[in-house]
Amino acid sequence: MALKSTVFKAELQVADLDRGHFADYALTLARHPSETDLRMMVRLLAFALYASEDLRFGKGLSTDDEPALWEVDPAGIIKCWIEVGQPDEDRVRKAAARSERVVVIAYGDKAVDVWWQQNRDKLARFGKLTVLRISNDEGEALAALAERSMKLACTVQEGTVYLEGCELRPQVLQAAA
Template sequence: MALRSTVFKAEVGIADLDRQYYADHALTLARHPSETDERLMVRLLAFVLNASESLEFGRGISTDDEPALWDRDLTGAIRTWIEVGQPDERILRRACGRSDRVLLYVYGRAQDIWWRQNESALRALPKLEVWRISPQDCAALTALAERGMQLQCTIQDGAVIVAAESDTVQIEPERLNPEP
C-alpha cells in the first residue's frame, strides 16, 4: 500500500512592509512521504515572501512539470514560477521559458557545493533570482513545523520574522545572483 501525504494546516498572517501587502491566508499543505519538514517549511516561507491572492502551491515533489509554487494570471499564463531546493539546471531553464519570472530558494547542507557547480549556468538565465536560506535559518524555521500552525509573518528590508505560539525566528534570505 502506498504511503499517503501528511496534511498540514497553516493560518498565516502576512505583513509585508517591503511590498505593502497585508493579508491572512488559510493554507493547506500536503507533505509528500518523501518530503522533509525542512522542505515543507521552505515552501511555506516562499509563499510568505511572494504572497498574493493568485499564488498557489503546485501538485508537489512528484510532479516534474509544476513548480513548488506558482502565480498565474486569469488566462493561465505563468507570471512567477517558484522552486525550492537544489533542482537540476534544466528544470530552471525550462521554467524561464514558460514564465515571466523564476525564483529559487536554495537550502540544505550541500547548497554551497550545488551553487558552485551551477553558478555560471544559472547566472546566464536573466529571469532567474536565486535566494539562499542558511542552514541555521532552516533549522529554526523547521522547528516551528506542526500539523496545525498559526503564524504571524512580518517582512521588512528583506528579513522575515515568523512568530508562532512556541517561538519567534528571524529568517534572512540572501540573494546569490546579483540583480541585472
Template sequence: MALKSTIYKVTLNIADMDRGYYGDHQLTLAQHPSETDLRLMVRILAFALNASDSLTFTKGLSSEDDEPELWDRSLSGDVNVWVEFGQPDEKWLRKACGRAKQVHLYCYGGRSTDVWWQQQQTVLQRYQNLSVWQLPEDALQQCLPLVQRHMTLQCTITEAQIWLSDASHNVHLIPLPLKA
C-alpha cells in the same frame, strides 16, 4: 501498502513591507511521506515571500507534469511567477525561465548549496528573469518547533529580513541573495 501524505492546516498572516503586501491566507499543505519538516517550512516561507491572491501550490513532489512548486498564473494561464526549492538542474531552470515572467529559486541544505552554486553560477547568470536565494540552514532548523498539524503563523518581511513566529516561538531569517 503506500504511505499517505500528512495534511497540515496553516493560517498565515503576512506583512511584507518590502512589497507592500498584507494578507491572511488559509493554506492546506500535503506533506509527501518523503518530505522533511524542514522542506515543509521552506514551502511556507517561499509562499510568504511571494504571496499574492493568485499564488497557489501545485502537486509539488507528486506532480507528473512540468509544474513548479508554487506559481502565480494570470487568468489567461500565463505564468507570472514560478517558485522552486532546493538545487534543481539547469535544464529545469531553463524551462522555467522560458515559461514564466519571473522565476524564484530558494536553496537550502547548508554546505551542499554552496557546492551546487559554485557549479551552476556561471550558467545561471544568463537567465535574466531568475533570482536565487539561499535560506540559512541554522535559521531553518530554528523553524522546526513551529511545525504542527494546525499552525497559526505570523510572517513579517522588512528590509529583506524575515520574522516568522507562532504563539511561543520567534525565528529571524536573512536570506542570502545568490542571484537577485
C-alpha cells in the same frame, strides 16, 4: 500500497512592508512522505515571501511539470515559478521558458555551496532568475515551527523575515535583472 501525504493546515498572516502586501491566508500543505519538515516549511516561507491572490502550491515532489509554488493569473499566464531546494539547470531553463519570473530558494549549507559552485555560471544567463539561500541554522529554526495545525504571523521588512520568533535573512545569490 503507496504512502499518503500528510496534511498540514496553516493560517498565515503576511505583512510584507517591502512590497506593501498585507493579507491573511488559510493554507493547506500536503507533505509528501519523502518530504522533510524543513522542505515543507521552506515552501511555506516561499509563500510568505511572494504571497499574492494567485499564488498556489504545486502538486508536489512527484510532479515534474509543476514547481513547488506558482503564481498563475486568471488568463493562465505563469507570472512566477518558485522552486525550493537545488534544481538542475534543465528545470530552471524550463521554468524560465514558461514564466515571467523564476525564484529558487535553496536551503542548507554545504550542499548548497556545492550546488551553487556547479551551477552559478550556468544559471547566470537566466536574467529573470532570483536565487535565495536559507542558512542551515535558519532552516532548523523554520522546521521547528512545523505542526499539523499552525497559526503564523510573518513580517517582511528590508529583506529580513520575522516568522514566529525566527529571524531569517535570505541571502541573495543571484538577483533577477
